[in-house]
Amino acid sequence: MKTLITVLLTLAVVLLLVEGYVYSGAFDVAADRPHGAFVQWLVQTTRERSIAVHAKDIAVPPLDAPMLIAQGAAEYAQMCAGCHLAPGVEDNEFRQGLYPPAPELAKGADAQPAQQFWIVKHGIKMSAMPAWGVTHDDETIWSIVAFLEKLPTPISGTALPNTWAAGISSSPATGSTPAA
Numbered sequence: 001m002k003t004l005i006t007v008l009l010t011l012a013v014v015l016l017l018v019e020g021y022v023y024s025g026a027f028d029v030a031a032d033r034p035h036g037a038f039v040q041w042l043v044q045t046t047r048e049r050s051i052a053v054h055a056k057d058i059a060v061p062p063l064d065a066p067m068l069i070a071q072g073a074a075e076y077a078q079m080c081a082g083c084h085l086a087p088g089v090e091d092n093e094f095r096q097g098l099y100p101p102a103p104e105l106a107k108g109a110d111a112q113p114a115q116q117f118w119i120v121k122h123g124i125k126m127s128a129m130p131a132w133g134v135t136h137d138d139e140t141i142w143s144i145v146a147f148l149e150k151l152p153t154p155i156s157g158t159a160l161p162n163t164w165a166a167g168i169s170s171s172p173a174t175g176s177t178p179a180a
């Protein structure tokens with residue numbers, strides 16, 4: 001009985017301390033100052049475990065069809081290259097202040113296709129990564145994953161869909177709109 005009371009009292013004190021810390025406003029939410037080591041570990045591990053567990057039962061369809069990859073390339077140019085860049089897309093001011101930063105997906109990704117599908121569909125809380133499943137069906141999202149699987153060399157030797165080129169030249173990333 002005594003032990004139980006001690007445990008409950010300790011728990012109550014810990015909860016009060018956590019609450020006090022939250023209300024004190026001491027935690028710095030500024031995006032231009034990185035997390036300390038503990039919070040970084042907490043956020044990263046929570047994110048990795050959540051994605052691994054939620055994506056574990058997703059069956060990956062065949063992703064090799066050139067049409068599917070081309071469709072994904074067009075979607076990527078429109079919706080993703082601004083944050084994640086792409087071959088031929090220059091860095092831009094918009095993405096540089098993101099925290100956590102948006103990784104350059106053409107430089108290789110840690111996530112497996114099923115995990116990429118889950119991330120693209122559901123997004124990642126407390127980051128700038130949107131949930132594209134709100135506006136796009138699963139088939140479209142798989143086309144994007146098919147394209148991601150081919151990065152960074154989806155383009156060599158294949159004709160680019162017009163929308164890819166259009167997406168790149170109209171993106172603020174390049175600033176290289178051809179003179180009309």
Ligand code: HEC
Nearest residue numbers: 079080083100101102109110111116119120124127128129
């Ligand atoms: C507004 C910016 C933004 C846009 C637009 C965006 N993302 Fe992201 N994305 C992010 C950020 C930021 C992260 C990192 C989140 C984190 O580390 O928790 C991320 C993470 C990811 C990851 C996980 C990468 C890894 O291996 O860790 C994938 C995959 C991804 N995005 C794909 C996409 C795709 C595909 C699109 C377009 C359909 C897209 N994103 C559009 C900001 C964006």
